[in-house]
Amino acid sequence: MPIPEDELLRLMLGHAPDALILIRPDGEVLRWAQGAEAIYGHTSAEVCGQRFEALMVPPDLHADHAGHLASVLATGTGAWESVRQRRNGSLLYVDVSARRLLDGEGQPLIVAAEKDVTALRVQRDAQLMEERYRELLDSTPDGIVMANPTGHIVIANTQAEQLFGYAPGELRGRVVDELLPPRYRQAHVGHRSNYFLQPRKRSMGSGLDLAGLRKDGSEFPVEISLSPLRAEGHTYVMSAIRNISERKRFEQALQEKNQELALANQAKDRFLAGMSHELRTPLNAIIGFTGTLLMKLPGPLNEEQEQQLRTVQAGGRHLLALINDLLDVAKIEAGKVQLHFEPVDCGALLREIDATLAPQARAKGLDFSLHLPGKAVVLESDSRALKQIVLNLVGNAIKFTEHGSVQLTLAPGRNLSAGDGGAWVEIRVDDSGIGIAPADQAKLFGAFARVNQSRPGAPEGTGLGLHLSQRLAEVLGGRIVVQSESDRGSSFSLLLPEA
Structure with missing residues (x-):
């Protein structure tokens, strides 16, 4: 006994491994198979009644998606490759096969089968990049990682593999987010998707402070530059990654030394400002008593005594001038100079x-x-x-x-x-x-x-x-x-x- 068409559709939607989706011409989702839930992460309850492109199609591909649906409605069938967005924001490549159906009232519907071909696409892209760029990338001093729009690594040079502790070829096919500590990954998914919407060159050192994650779980500070690269009609992003651990150690040591110097300078200023009375009082006494002796009030002086006293007086005045200047400079440096405008x-x-x-x-x-x-x-x-x-x-x-x-x-x-x-x-x-x-x-x-x-x-x-x-x-x-x-x-x- 043949199975009715609607029952066959129900069975297919329920058990097919690929993402089988039934939608109206305007994009409203009517049926959402278990395979679609497994691939995209959305449950049937979350998707049915919503517009498919609003949930799964990246904004820059909305026009292409509408064009493909229009073609299926006009011709009855269609097949194409596209990019979809999962519930967690990550991207994947899919092969889409679609067919036009009619409901009980003769109104058109579209059933689409979407197959995850990300791994196949990565292998294809990796072969292309290996042939074109391997020798060039291995000649650069920095680690180079090239990713496709879904965020999967298609090629990494030897320096990058050594930097992150992976064996040759082991990075290929991994999501580039795996090279970041978990605390950065959720935000990085959004940054990566936005970057492909508006790809632009970003120089080394112009981004945020980031850390790389080695295969063994250890972290290290990095600087990253980004450059978009067009090949075979597709856009890739090339990341140059530099380990800045040594520079960070120098910066930390310099910062600590600057703090020590600042504390020492503050202590010096406090000492000089606090010692003004103690330094000036004995000098003023020396200069004053020397002046009294030179005035010969206590008694007469011979020529040699007078010369020696004048030497003492000149030295005392010179030292007092130096102390006064030092104290004034210390007050300015400490921001304690008091002015009356x-x-x-x-x-x-x-x-x-x-x-x-x-x-x-x-x-x-x-x-x-x-x-x-x-x-x-x-x-x-x-x-x-x-x-x-x-x-x-x-x-x-x-x-x-x-x-x-x-x-x-x-x-x-x-x-x-x-x-x-x-x-x-x-x-x-x-x-x-x-x-x-x-x-x-x-x-x-x-x-x-x-x-x-x-x-x-x-x-x-x-x-x-x-x-x-x-x-x-x-x-x-x-x-x-x-x-x-x-x-x-x-x-x-x-x-x-x-x-």
């Missing part, structure tokens, strides 16, 4: 400096001059810090000039290069001193930088004055620039924003 009359401040240092310049036989504009120049600044900077610049000019002149100039409304923007106030110190060689100017503002020390009779200095002045200028929102040539004098300009 208020309107500062620059002309009045420079006249104070003129009154303080002009006698010192004239005592050396130098022509000292002050040049101010016709109108007042007022800045929002910290007067103490501003005065300290200019005193240091003028003091250096007098110290390093044996013959000629020192000029102190205030020039408001200076427009500098286009990148600086706005107007600047310039406080410039010009001298006719020994000058600075171009090679030395680059290190001029470094801590403890002392140039021209090879010259006979070069003045002594702490090497901190210009460094401290530049740091203070930066705190005030400005900077110091220098123009100089050896034996032709120097010009130091303090530039501060006008508004």
Whole structure:
């Protein structure tokens, strides 16, 4: 007795190993065989009543899928190869055979048999890639893994096999996600599918921090670059994989060393800031008592005693200046410098400096001059810090000039290069001193930088004055620039924003 057609269809849908699916022309699923559930992971209850392409067809293949269905409806049969998406997001290749049926009311239906041919496709792709690229890939220093759109490895070079601990040819056919630790895999499936929708080159080091998973289960940090590759009308993705374990160890060691240095620097700053009173008090006592002895208040001094006391006094003052500079630098480095911004009359401040240092310049036989504009120049600044900077610049000019002149100039409304923007106030110190060689100017503002020390009779200095002045200028929102040539004098300009 023959089996009715609808009963035969029911038996086939229930027991066939392939994915047998019955759908309407609009894609609505009517029947979902056990084989389909096994291949795709969706149960019949989840799929029936839903549109097939919305669940199983990647978005970039929707148009192709609709075209194939239209062809089956028009001709009665059809066969093609395509890509499907499982419930877990992974992709697979299928061979599709479809046939048009009519229901009891004469309305068309489509029954499709879909067979998983991923393994066969991988073998075919692997043979193609081996013939074309094996020699080239084995010549590269990085591990190279090439995968097809379903995420299956079609070829891996020798370096990749060694990197992940697999025997030759053992990676072929595996899903590339297996090379990642489990915590990355679910997200990687989505990233991989999206990459094939919009394939693009991604350079080494531009991605997220990733880890590779060896066959033995051990992990190691990797960098990966991605490149799409077209062959035989299909798109593959080539991944170059680099083990960065050694670099990570260096980075970790460097980070730990930087932390140690930062802690040591903080301890130094705290020590210097906390020892200010202890360091300055005995020095001030030494300098003060030396001054009292030199004034001969306790009694007369012979020439040798007076010379020795002046040596002690000069050494004490030099050491006190060094300590003061060190403490000021430490405060700036620790972010503890306290500034009080208020309107500062620059002309009045420079006249104070003129009154303080002009006698010192004239005592050396130098022509000292002050040049101010016709109108007042007022800045929002910290007067103490501003005065300290200019005193240091003028003091250096007098110290390093044996013959000629020192000029102190205030020039408001200076427009500098286009990148600086706005107007600047310039406080410039010009001298006719020994000058600075171009090679030395680059290190001029470094801590403890002392140039021209090879010259006979070069003045002594702490090497901190210009460094401290530049740091203070930066705190005030400005900077110091220098123009100089050896034996032709120097010009130091303090530039501060006008508004």
